[in-house]
Amino acid sequence: MRIVWLAAADARGHLMRAHLARRLLARVGVRVTLVTTSEEGRAFLAALGAPSEVLSCHYSVAFDARQNMARAATEACVLRYIVTPSRGPRDLARLSALCRGASYVVNDFHPLLLLAGARGHGGAHALPCPVVHVHGENLWRAIEGNFHGRCPALVDRGYGALVRALRDRAHARIEHTFDAPFAGDRDPSRRSYRLLPLIAAPGRSAAEVRAELGVGAGRRLAAVYLNPHFADPALATALATALAAEGYVVHGVAEGLARHPCFRPYDARFADVAAAADLLVSAPGMGAVGMARLFRVPFLALLTDQPEQRENVRFLASSPGTPAASGAAFATVELAAPGALARRLREAAAELAARGPRALDRPSPAAVVSAIHGVWTDVLAGLAPSVPPARPARFVSNKPSNKTATQEVHP
Template sequence: MPPRILYLATADARGHLMRAQLLTHALRAAGAQVQVLTTSDEGARFLAGFGIDAPVLSRHYAVQFDAQQNMLRRETDRNVAHYMFHPGRMLRDVGTLSAHFRHADLVVNDSFHPALLLMGWLPFWRRKVVHVYGASLRRALETNFKGRMPGPVARLFGGIVAWQIDRSRARIEHDFAYGEPRHDGHGRHRLATPVAVVDAVDHSDAARRVAAVYLNPHFKDAALADGLEQGLADAGVPAHLVGEGYAQRAHWHARDEHWIEAAAHSAFIVSAPGMAALSIASVYRKPILLLLTDQPEQAINAGRAAQLGLTHRVVVWRGDTAKFARAVAVAAGELLALPAGSGNADEGRQGAVDRLGHWTALLSRLAGAERVTGEQVLRDG
């Protein structure tokens, strides 16, 4: 019987959902049975565009952002607390998930949904749970209260979170810059963030001149979009614009299931510094213009992009459309003036294939090992 995997992908950002659909298709092609759950109706619609039917677990848990993708810390803390302690929310989800556990060999938590954090350290369920997370996301979670609470309290919170995560069956930490897979021998695996495999290559000069823009759904501020569009126009760069928050805006697309293909063959990418966008830039060797807001995980990513020498520029939105447009125009001009990179989409394709292969092999192996363990327990019992 094929391994059975339950994959819970939070819909706070589309990177989790993109990873879920990539891995679901790869795992199914390898013979696994995969059921996907998500946490919002919008997330379910996003996955449906990739042929994935994903029921919504519940709509109560979500990280909170404003219209410029600045993280709202107090509102997020309040939302998480209401979710965890309201009797009809997290406990109800635990009950729903426990029914799924009975029919799954492995349960993937992407990324840090509280119900699976709880189940991942309880003895009855933890042997099936694997947490999937970006290295920067875990760091941001463990330091969430640093500077906002007394030092000992903040460190205690971080320690409890780390202990809770590490009690699970396995952890898969991913990063855009990781190389070959690594394992510490204690359930912690390190893999490069998976990226879609690009096949169709458009070598035309027009395709290579376009900027591929993706802004996640938290971006909704019209003034920010005005500045971005003006800056790219001033730099003489046409743009392929994608962002659910700007779905009603002229020239923008709410979703594009083929955006990664556009990004792989663009002049440069424009995106917030999420792990998925940085991974696409890294694999397909594309310059990237990083739009930075107050989002702790992404601030860490932007810093690492600089340390690792990824070809990029950073622009920061501070509420002034004209200044932002000038900064975008300057950054775009600098990226366009750089010598053409040695890599292209054809060379990046093998890197993407390798990344997906490592993930598929590891999750299949973990699910298969759990099935053998479960059958052994039944025989011994």
């Protein structure tokens, strides 16, 4: 059995999920071909030991240097991508060649496969294998509500209905969400699944991590992850200053801020560091919030103009008793709010230090994460349709292979 996984490179969480799924499915004899949308994304996957192809670099979501989404630029990019023959239509032809012989193709998450629909539907946009959409619950809400408050209500409702209809043509849908039970919510008749977020399992104990990082007895460790859209050096300085003032040893990972002394571009074992930390600092994406909850680490969320991440924080505030709830403390800092950023960060870090348990006092999350991995493996391996796929075709990329791999990458 072989599947194709198209992971948009705009957020590293899509890529990490694809990598983890590839590794988990290999254990049950399922091969996964990874495809992404930028050379940086391919380099990220290569550093994890996961080969991939770049479909093209024509589609992307636009952000500023503090991860605020540029909606008009993004919408213009998507429109050009869809209507320009050398972009979207050409990518669909290349993806169709890759998908020949695959049991299904995962969309995580790219507009091209919303238009492609399911095998046997969509006319010229049909693919030779079924489509399975994988997306976050709050990401989908943001997609549906993209025009909310920015255009007439009739247009807003019509757009939401359209994208839902396109999504529901697919063979199946996996929605990852924080309030799913550990075993997932499954509706096989509609091929719809709600699962907890897929995150990396720590491979080292908290004591081992802290010893390797030189975090002595009585010191606190802060694990900081900023995705590549964060590129403002003033933010790196403010974080380093605030955390050092509260006595934290800072282990920072940020591709866009790697020149700052507290940051490195990648860390393949960042999940280990997050599980061993006294504080996790990040924008509240699915991966970061998932780690904060499952690892029970106090979480300082950096808020920007990123709609689905704000929904993630609202969930943290309103649903502390769900199965994945950890009781871990969290606080938020609005990056665009008035007032000295370093001071506001320090106040939030101090509040969490007073409320959160020390890392060495927390139980290991290994069993919980392993159980979630098992659910994802079971669902993904069981989604192949009963009709055998066609003979496989070789996919030839017009991009040169990237043979270079770094030693570290963030999961």
